């Protein structure tokens with residue numbers, strides 16, 4: 001169920017063709033949202049933690065250049081090799097060069113949205129390097145030749161029967177098997193062999209601490225640890241915004257992250273990497289890829305505080321019913337809709353409109369990003385740039401013209417009420433997307449102006 | 458100019474005016490006993506079995522019962538070397554732990570609020586053991 005359509009509304013229509021899937025997707029994500037509520041309500045100082053996290057991240061953004069240098073200095077002193085990549089191409093080249101230097105043509109990789117953003121797998125595969133994603137969900141979408149649809153649950157759009165079919169095809173499990181326990185055991189067995197034979201492992205970075213030069217990777221499967229521990233070369237790739245100033249700040253974020261993401265009290269493995277093991281090479285790649293420019297946009301820089309918990313996706317009524325692929329980017333949902341226009345406004349002009357602006361995303365965000373306000377601000381920018389949806393542009397222009405002429409406004413109102421009352425099929429038909437899943441209330445008998453004249457005039 | 462210089466220059470140019478770090482003050486009012494209770498409830502939710510023991514011999518008794526169903530057990534605790542295979546980080550190759558069924562490892566401390574254990578390389582030797590186990594027990 002992977003859509004190649006690059007317009008959210010069209011891709012959402014595609015996703016909605018399978019009603020069962022949409023219902024189940026919606027219910028599953030809402031269940032996770034409810035787990036998040038239970039977990040967060042169990043912490044009396046939850047709101048205080050969110051406030052701390054927000055303030056720490058604000059401080060990070062305002063001192064980012066200093067913290068990056070501090071981290072670099074400490075990491076180097078710890079024996080880690082630090083690289084800087086201006087964009088995706090440079091990031092991919094750095095990783096490829098490290099592998100080439102060690103004559104490595106097979107690598108394991110744990111979950112990293114940054115490498116999705118940079119298209120690393122495709123780049124390495126085009127250069128003859130096999131990459132095995134070791135996060136179970138990522139492995140599933142990799143076998144299905146699809147991108148992840150959710151940053152925490154990459155294959156949430158897939159039914160267990162579809163996963164059973166994939167495993168039958170690639171891992172030799174029984175045909176028709178769909179028991180999650182059986183399938184997970186088969187995947188573990190398959191990945192175990194992979195871990196043992198790969199000499200290079202790539203991981204993402206959840207938090208990098210300037211004070212100590214260490215970085216923390218959180219996973220539920222321990223796959224980042226296994227890969228990194230058994231490999232001769234460990235490459236960790238991070239966006240430059242992932243820095244935290246001090247070690248004691250980490251607790252604030254670890255308490256927020258898993259509770260916001262899945263409702264767990266903590267991610268199963270929170271692994272701290274600081275000093276390379278003997279005979280191991282550890283590399284860190286700092287990636288900019290548009291972030292430094294994004295930092296300069298006052299209205300939008302706040303989204304760089306994101307810790308990728310996906311709470312905003314799980315709660316979003318649009319995401320739950322349109323699926324992650326409809327956002328046609330590595331990061332989907334409300335946060336994807338405010339991040340991606342910073343990097344390419346034209347290609348992602350549809351995304352800020354993929355929202356009801358209900359504000360639920362901002363309410364759950366553990367670092368207090370004003371997500372729905374930014375969605376609204378992006379809409380204003382896009383409309384000004386003439387990049388709003390064509391129908392909206394035309395109707396807004398027409399509306400502006402009508403509203404500037406009171407007599408015309410009165411006549412239009414009357415005409416609309418007459419049409420809705422006597423010939424409703426003119427608007428309520430398949431040509432009008434508003435009526436696809438909705439029924440409209442009956443039109444009023446009179447306008448407010450007429451009512452006011454009669455009763456108060 | 459290198460990417461490093463370019464990135465740092467752009468970041469410095471675009472970063473907003475300094476905002477202060479918060480002073481983190483989360484006072485803990487819960488007593489030790491309350492935390493132990495909270496920890497047990499938390500571990501129970503996580504399907505982790507908890508045994509309260511006084512010494513190594515009590516651990517051995519539990520392990521001997523456990524080991525009946527296990528094929529290969531290893532430990533990084535020397536005192537338990539007679540009921541399980543003691544492994545030493547210097548001699549053991551992590552790759553050889555592929556078929557371990559039960560790993561007995563010490564932890565520096567446990568966290569009552571979330572049921573996590575803090576372990577370091579020096580105590581655990583091989584993280585790889587961790588991921589082989591799907592059934593955790595606290596001793």
Ligand code: SF4
Pocket residue numbers: 260305306307308309310311312313335361364365366367368369371
């Ligand atoms: S924007 Fe907030 S809620 Fe959404 S993924 Fe980022 S941190 Fe989580």
